[in-house]
Amino acid sequence: MDSDYPLEQTPARRRRNKVREAILAAAERMFAKEGESGLSIRRLAEEIDYSPSAIYKYFGSKEELLEELKDSFFERLLDQVDRVSAASRDFHDRARACVTTYVSTATARPHHYAAAFSSVPTPEELAIRQHLSWEDFIATSKGQAFKILVDLVEEGQALGVFDTTLDPLKAAKSIWASCHGLALLMIHMPILPDVQPCPAQSDDDFVAYHADIVMRGLAVPAETPHKNGPQS
Amino acid sequence: MDSDYPLEQTPARRRRNKVREAILAAAERMFAKEGESGLSIRRLAEEIDYSPSAIYKYFGSKEELLEELKDSFFERLLDQVDRVSAASRDFHDRARACVTTYVSTATARPHHYAAAFSSVPTPEELAIRQHLSWEDFIATSKGQAFKILVDLVEEGQALGVFDTTLDPLKAAKSIWASCHGLALLMIHMPILPDVQPCPAQSDDDFVAYHADIVMRGLAVPAETPHKNGPQS
């Protein structure tokens, strides 16, 4: 069955991929508009003029299909952030850009981002995930996103703008929590920004504002302000 | 039909409330264990020895029932935070306690908290929510939670520990995002804390750590450290 060189694209394979992509494209369209509950295998099959059972020749289950949508979305998000994190600019601008692109690409596809963090692991799954190595973790998309943050923290510490007494992993987790929370808050509760007679600003402005506050929390503390540093 | 004083509890009403509470209790148990997808009207009816259609004499739909579960959970959460925010302690400890109790009560019932922020509003819903007043907003549970944060920020500013140039609303939103994100990160990705040869600490310790970092981001800036304050 396997050919001379493994990457050969027989016409059959090409056709198969085409159908697969058609399924994914329709699913993507559906899911982006109506979310997980709005994505139905039967409607999806109807959309691309196939029978529902045909889908199962390409995806083992609806869950598997959804997993692929979510994964490819998160990898796109990761690429975006990776790009701006590798740009050569002022450190503060670059760090802020990481936050803003993370949040804006997340909110641009609310269903995707929310679904990417939707599973509540059962105790058994939790026990399994407990013993997975750091290497295995940063091999995943989420792990790579986390690694970008860790590197960013370490760079900030090396540049003398971040507190060197902070554990980079903890700091990175703190940053991630702040970004994650803002993105989801904007997705699920998009009313807070200018609910009052204050000068209305755009969402993007607030994200940058939030990013600056988050970074201030990691900055080197003032000489003797109060006894308010996180104790190790 | 209406009696002399509106609060009269006829035996019928009492019986009805009893059944209603039984439904809610079973639903609560089911939902806490298996989440929204695991809560089935039919299984729920079977659990309390009623027919599925009986449920609809007490709740208009599954959505309505779920709404009640989520709302009552969030009000419990609000109560917890309200209590510790009203305690008379050192400001830093109190603020930190607000964050830690918020996050820990959220993670104690992961399905509830996640579901409380699960709806992605459609553009139409968004347009409706756009013109709702500040008064209407802080009448809701979420609004009250937000108000606690705003008050906390203003108190911190009055005490001179928070930067007075910060808009209390924006600062409160920033704090909320950070808490919300940490809670959801711990719910959906409970692997980050000590994934490495670093001294393993408990989740609670990290939440407090995070709280301190968040508060540091709102503290009065050092004299002339860098040009890293959020510009208004």
Add this chain to the structure above:
DNA sequence: CTATTTTGGTGAACACTGTTCACTTTTTGA
């Protein structure tokens, strides 16, 4: 106390859903 109306509860049905499986048609590879 009786008659009437309202309430609580049920079973069957409707319109969905994801998924499986026996089956046919098409395509591929030797």
Add this chain to the structure above:
DNA sequence: TCAAAAAGTGAACAGTGTTCACCAAAATAG
């Protein structure tokens, strides 16, 4: 050319939320 593998299908299964006609019991009115 022929057998084997792949692609695709319709019907069925086991679920789901929800509705509705119907019935019995309780509350209410005369």
